[in-house]
Amino acid sequence: EIYRILRRHLRLPLRSISKETIRYIVKGGADEDRVLSWFSGLIEKLETFAQDVTSTPILRRRPLAQPNKPISGSTSERKMDVGFVSEADAGKDSKC
Numbered sequence: 001e002i003y004r005i006l007r008r009h010l011r012l013p014l015r016s017i018s019k020e021t022i023r024y025i026v027k028g029g030a031d032e033d034r035v036l037s038w039f040s041g042l043i044e045k046l047e048t049f050a051q052d053v054t055s056t057p058i059l060r061r062r063p064l065a066q067p068n069k070p071i072s073g074s075t076s077e078r079k080m081d082v083g084f085v086s087e088a089d090a091g092k093d094s095k096c
Contacts, residue, residue, distance in 0.1 A: 036065040061086050 040063050061084040070077060
């Protein structure tokens, strides 16, 4: 049943989804904007799937991409590539 629902929402068999995910991870040196855009789209599809299979309301979190932006308050030079935030209106200039 879950496989059928995933196929309906993601329009791909699970094996293809897995292969595509691994391809993006292993590729390295990928265009960050393109990868983050793909990841955002995948998250939206998974959220739609979750709404159809659960009756419990879920906390809405969305990906926040801030590559090349230092994490404020960090003692070393760390940067967050992508994270999840619970603020629906968070944008590129939001604090982590």
